[in-house]
Amino acid sequence: MSKFKSHANNIALPHTIFSLPFALASAFMATNGHPDFSTVILILIAITSARWAAIAIDNLADLKYDKLQPRLSYRAMVRGEISKGEALIFIAVCLIVLIVAVAQLPTICLKLLPIAAIPFIIYPFTKRFTAWCHLFLGVAIAMAPAGAWVALTEEISLPMIILCIAVALWIGAFDAVYGAQDEHFDKSHGLNSLATKYGAAGALTIAKILHVVSMICFVAVGLILNLGALYFIGVAIAALALIYQHAIVRPNDYREVTQAYFMRNGIVSIAIFVFTWLSYD
Secondary structure, three states: OHHHHHHHHHOOHHHHHHOHHHHHHHHHHHOOOOOOHHHHHHHHHHHHHHHHHHHHHHHHHOHHHHOOOHHHOOOOOOOOOOOHHHHHHHHHHHHHHHHHHHHOOOHHHHHHHHHHHHHHHHHHHHOOOOOOHHHHHHHHHHHHHHHHHHHHHOOOOHHHHHHHHHHHHHHHHHHHHHHHHHHHHHHHOOOOOHHHHHHHHHHHHHHHHHHHHHHHHHHHHHHHOOOOHHHHHHHHHHHHHHHHHHHOOEOOEOOOOOHHHHHHOHHHHHHHHHHHHHHOO
16 A cells, blocks of 8 residues: 555656546547547546656656755655665556557547657656647647547547647746746756746746637637537636636745646646536536
C-alpha cells in the first residue's frame, strides 16, 4: 500500500482530471452524443496509461532539478520512495498497456500512436531548449481528445482540430502561469520557460492571451457542431474560472499558486465535459 501511494504521488493521480473529461467530451462530440461504451472504456485505459507514463518520464527526466527545488520536496522520487529502476519498470508497464489498449481500437489508432506519443515523450526535455515548452505539454494533453475522436470516427476533422487547439492552449497557458513562480530557479539552472524569456509579467500576459484564444476555439467548436445553449454555459463557466485564476496571481506574488489553485483549473475540463454531455441529453 505504501508503494502504491508513492506511485500515485509520482504520477500526480488527481491531475488526471485535466485530460479525461476532454476525452469524454470529445467522444460525445464525435458521435453526436452516442459514443460506443466499450470503445470509450478502451480509450480511457489508453489515455490513462499514456498519461501515467508521461508524468513518470517527466519526473525521471527532471529528478536532478526537482531535488534542488524546495517546492517539490513532497514528490515520491525526490523523497527516495521510488527508485529510478522502479520508475522505469512502471513506465514500461504503462506503455505496454497503452499499446495493447490502442491495438483493440480501429487500425488507424495504432498507426497514429507514434505521432500521438511524441509530444509526451519529448515534453520533459523541451525545457532545455525552448521557452515555449508549455505548449508541448498542451499538445501532449490535447492528444487525449484527439485520440478519442479518431477512435470513434476513424477520421480527423476540423472540429476535432479546433478542440485540440483549444485544449493545448488552455493547458499550455496554465502551465506558463504555474511555472512563472520558478523564474529565478529556472534561470539559475539553465532551464527555459516563458518567464525566463519574457519575465513573469510577460509570461502572465501571454498566458491571458492564449486563454482568450482557447475560449474562442471552444466557442467555435460549439458553433460548428451546432451544440445547444447548455454547452456555451459550460464554456462561460470555464472562462469565469480562468478569469478568477488570473485575477489572484501577480508577478512576484504567488501566494495563491497552491495545489488548490492547480486543481481549480480542472473546473475548465469538468464544466465543458458536463455541459457537452447535457447538451446531448
